[in-house]
Amino acid sequence: MKPVIPVALTQRGPPEHERREQIINAAFEHFRLYGYAKTSVADLAKSIGVSSAYIYKFFESKQAIGEAICSQRVGQIDQALLLIAESDQSATLRLRSIFKTLLTRSLDLFFQDRKLHDLAATASAQQWKSTLNHRAMIYSIIEKVVTDGRESGEFERKTPLDEVCMAITTVTTPFSHPLLLEQKTPEQLEERVTAITSLVLRSLAK
Numbered sequence: 001m002k003p004v005i006p007v008a009l010t011q012r013g014p015p016e017h018e019r020r021e022q023i024i025n026a027a028f029e030h031f032r033l034y035g036y037a038k039t040s041v042a043d044l045a046k047s048i049g050v051s052s053a054y055i056y057k058f059f060e061s062k063q064a065i066g067e068a069i070c071s072q073r074v075g076q077i078d079q080a081l082l083l084i085a086e087s088d089q090s091a092t093l094r095l096r097s098i099f100k101t102l103l104t105r106s107l108d109l110f111f112q113d114r115k116l117h118d119l120a121a122t123a124s125a126q127q128w129k130s131t132l133n134h135r136a137m138i139y140s141i142i143e144k145v146v147t148d149g150r151e152s153g154e155f156e157r158k159t160p161l162d163e164v165c166m167a168i169t170t171v172t173t174p175f176s177h178p179l180l181l182e183q184k185t186p187e188q189l190e191e192r193v194t195a196i197t198s199l200v201l202r203s204l205a206k
Contacts, residue, residue: 016058019058020058020059020068022048023044023048023055023058023059023065024065024068024069024072026044026047026048027039027044027065027066027069028069030043030044030047030048031066031069031115031116031119032115032116033115034115035115035118035119036062036066036115036118036119036122037118037122039062040062041055041056041061041062041065044062044065063128066119066122066123066128067123067128067129067130069119070119070120070123070128070130070131071130071133073109073120074109074130074131074133074134076105076109077101077102077105077106077109077134077176078134078137078138078141080101080105081098081101081102081137081138081141082137082141084097084098084101084141085098085141085144085145086144090149090152090154091145091146091148091149091152091154091155092149092154092201094145094148095142095145095146095149095168095197095200095201095204096197096201098141098142098145099172099175099193099196099197099200100193100197102138102172102175102176103175103176103189103190103193106175106176106178106181107181107186107189110178110181111181111182117178117182120178121178121179124177124178124179125179134176135169138169138172138176139165139166139169142165142168142169142172143161143165146161146164146165146168146204147161149204153206154204154205154206155204155205155206156204156205156206164204168200171196171200174189174192175189175192175193
């Protein structure tokens with residue numbers, strides 16, 4: 001029998017946005033303990049002491065709850081990458097740091113708990129909106145850095161910008177996709193991210 005997760009969640013009191021956050025936080029803990037696939041909305045409702053109907057007031061499905069969790073988690077990665085992109089470092093150093101940070105943060109996020117990895121894998125396999133938004137954010141971050149590098153004279157200007165950014169975004173996939181990350185050891189991934197980053201930078205050089 002699954003134990004009840006002690007989460008302070010009442011059907012009266014907090015504003016709706018706070019209640020929504022409480023449900024997300026409770027769901028995160030429940031998915032972490034039991035896994036996304038093996039959890040139903042009824043299981044989640046029982047564990048936090050509310051009705052399924054109450055949860056459906058805020059989320060139309062279990063996937064919608066999963067989407068909210070994934071958006072929060074990958075949003076943390078996006079913010080870390082954005083800070084790098086907006087820093088005063090050269091475009092070359094920023095691009096190196098973006099690749100390395102993407103790998104490190106993705107490993108930390110997707111492998112801190114196997115059951116959370118399963119949630120991330122489901123999101124990627126089913127192309128949830130949170131996954132697509134994450135890829136779009138990576139593209140826009142790379143676009144900013146490449147544009148800065150062209151304006152500063154670090155990078156060549158002949159290749160169309162969209163082609164360059166799409167190619168770079170594509171080669172980041174092995175360092176951010178949960179199913180691909182698990183195919184290599186962290187040490188192997190470190191070696192590969194260094195090699196691919198160097199190759200990308202050589203292709204961008206004037």
